[in-house]
Amino acid sequence: MNYSISDLEQLSGVSVHNIRIWERRYGALSPSRTPGNVRFYDDDQLKRLLSIAGLYHAGYKISKACRLSSDDMGKLLKEEVDNTLPAENRYSYFISQIISNALVFDERGVNDHIAKSFRQNGVAETYKFVIYPMLVRIGLMWLTESLCPAQEHFLSSIIRQKLFAAIDGTVGQQAGKQKWLLFLPEDEDHDIGLLLANYLLRAAGHQVVYLGAKVPLTAVSNTVTATQPHNLMLFMTRVRPIDDAQLYVTRLAALFPSAQIYISGNKNVMSGLKCADNIHWLATLPDFEKLISE
The missing domain is CATH 3.40.50.280 (Cobalamin-binding domain)
Structure with a gap:
């Protein structure tokens, strides 16, 4: 799947301006180019940006995060880097990581991050400040068909299951x-x-x-x-x-x-x-x- 830089902005929550700065100053991403010299990004580049954004919201400096390999980023993100984050950054961290895991069809990763948010933020707060903003963020991608339909259905299915379970638990x-x-x-x-x-x-x-x-x-x-x-x-x-x-x-x-x-x-x-x-x-x-x- 190929993405424009505006697609990256919608999915990651990182502005086009910051993406370009991170590329230029720190080599955060390595976009490909069309024969007409238009930049585009693949799934690996999007996942890397989401990982960088996750580390950023977890308190890491961008300069340090951008120097890490994808494997090192993955190791850090698997640690409990989000336990002491302020609520606003913690929500952003969970949003970026849920989307990142959904892009590679990692059902366990998506479920683990939603479950962790339930524990740290509560069920209602997770739906209001993690799930809902995430749906808003990727909604434009769904409508413009910039997001792979398989990725859309995969993530939708998991969220739908969680919502049904939450609905069953109401009074x-x-x-x-x-x-x-x-x-x-x-x-x-x-x-x-x-x-x-x-x-x-x-x-x-x-x-x-x-x-x-x-x-x-x-x-x-x-x-x-x-x-x-x-x-x-x-x-x-x-x-x-x-x-x-x-x-x-x-x-x-x-x-x-x-x-x-x-x-x-x-x-x-x-x-x-x-x-x-x-x-x-x-x-x-x-x-x-x-x-x-x-």
Whole structure:
């Protein structure tokens, strides 16, 4: 798999500016070049950058980290270098290492780092500050097909398993909490964000009716009639014509006028829509957390 320098920025969290400085000053990476002299990077170069970023967040100087061989980096990263890190750096460390292990299909490595984050940060904090930012970081790569589909499915499968286990461990509905209906439109199938919302809602004591991905509006309508939810939530992540998105949200508002409808996903699409009073855009995870805690 080949990556541009902007792809590296999205996957590693390291800015293009810093990547270039690290290359020039410390020889961090050795990009290849196309016949047209355009630089590109392979999986090994991306994994090396993620390792360097991991060591950096673990407190190592960039100049020292860049001098290490890949084997030496691996040995250091296997040590407990993250135990005494401040929370912000610890989250970044786990994000870079989970992605790094996913790129080489190391299921044990991905699971070990998620489990370690559970122990150090707690389950809820891991989903909010490790899993969610990681999904945001690689989401653009998935949408532009810059990330290998096999890598996407591999990591998605592991995260989905963890979310199902976390959902099973939540308590039942608490008194005074509302009922939510969660679904994806029939042309959407990336359900990890929806599963995360499912977990956070249940953890907060709300009742959830979860329909999953690719749900026709007729099925949503039948479920609303049967369950009478207070709120509907969906994700629209696909790049789609504004007119198509506008038609869909207008139909939602008309079909379910008594419910509050919350949408998250592709901000470039949502920012161009005119929404009815019962349609609400959730731009960030803190927005959603604030909503469900009120």
